[in-house]
Amino acid sequence: MDLKKQVEIIKNNTFDLVSEAELIEKLKKGRPLRIKLGVDPSRPDLHLGHAVVLKKLKEFQDLGHQVVLIIGDFTARIGDPSGRSATRPMLTMEAVKENAISYQEQVFTILDREKTEVRYNGEWLDKMNFEDVIRLAAKYTVARMLERDDFDKRYKDNQPISVAEFMYPLAQAYDSVAIQSDVEIGGTDQLFNLLVGRKIQTDHGLESQIVLTMPIIEGTDGNLKMSKSYDNYIAFTDEPKNVYGKVMSIPDTLMMKYYRLLSDIDKTELDTLEKGLADGSVNPRDCKMRLGREMVKLLYNEEKATEAEAEFVKVFQKKDVPTEIPGLKLETDTVKLADLLVLSGVPSKSEAKRLIKQGGVKINDVKFEDPFEAIKLNAGDILRIGKRRFYKIEL
């Protein structure tokens, strides 16, 4: 493929690219480039936010380049540098390994296994002694560290920053030296860390890597970035129908972003689609339904996508009962309604009474509003709580 075309593909959708000129120089050499992605095995649950970056890596692979996936086992074992959040717990060696395996299973739903080299950064970081660390640390200044947005902000807000936190970007940068990456990719929040890699590489006599960041996508709430801690994510391991449903719950305004960053639909078609949405000739619902299918396809396949959509139409548009409903085994056939809800997993009786009073409880499509009514149930009756919880009564 000619150079221009290649650069265009690589540039598409990127947020930062440092720098295009250097990228062209590297591509001119004609050899496969080594594209680095560092991952944190303490949180092995991938979601669509990660998929944005993985899609880009896949594009590199399709252009014939080599992806190097670095599992940050060393950093995971040490834990959260700020020591304040539970989000990055210290992990044992075994836990890290387990997570790393699960990570790879998920990653390879998008990436090409053949063109991916997997490395653990403990391989080189474990070998460093204190002197090595200080020598590495000497190559970067505090002032430059404080350029990083979150450090800067926390420093100004009188929030704590531990010295250890300064070490993390350096460790990550050293990974780039160890594997001799030509390009490193990450989310926009990684820009600073990736740039440190450039400096540290040149200090070690290497050509500095190209840095490329991908936009962060907002989660299903439409506001905050997609993240497990905000519970607004669509996970690789979510069932197809939930992937589809969650996509349907994103705000309309977010649709095009998902389309552009995560679907395989080509750019000109998306432009037309976007225009259609703007002038009203495309129904936003249909547009979102297609997006739902695309996302299921991304994580599963075409067939699952069709199934998930059919299920959605059945349950939410026709307000029908889902095809598969979890069973609820009862000891007796007569129960007070509130107690029945508690048995189904509603956390407290007060909560159950609330749900009933608010009109959220139906049995066989009939609304019941008295929490104390003793209900006589038959096997096969359908208990519905709210819009999304269904149980089939078993006796």
Place this chain on the structure above:
RNA sequence: GGUAGGGUGCCCGAGUGGCCAAAGGGGGCGGACUGUAAAUCCGCUGGCGGAAUGCCUUCGAAGGUUCAAAUCCUUCCUCUACCA
């Protein structure tokens, strides 16, 4: 080491003796509506209790003062900033 300021419900945050199960916001949940689990609007949001001006648990921890404590006192834990 010294000084100052913090630790409140899922989260943020108000509250400095009773009117506090604790304002407000976010999130979550339920309903209406719809084009969807979008948007919008309304309601709910510690537990127990078929109800109560009822009981229990919750305001960093443990004690204490008081008829009464998230609020006052003591000790402790913990976080932060500034000065060393």
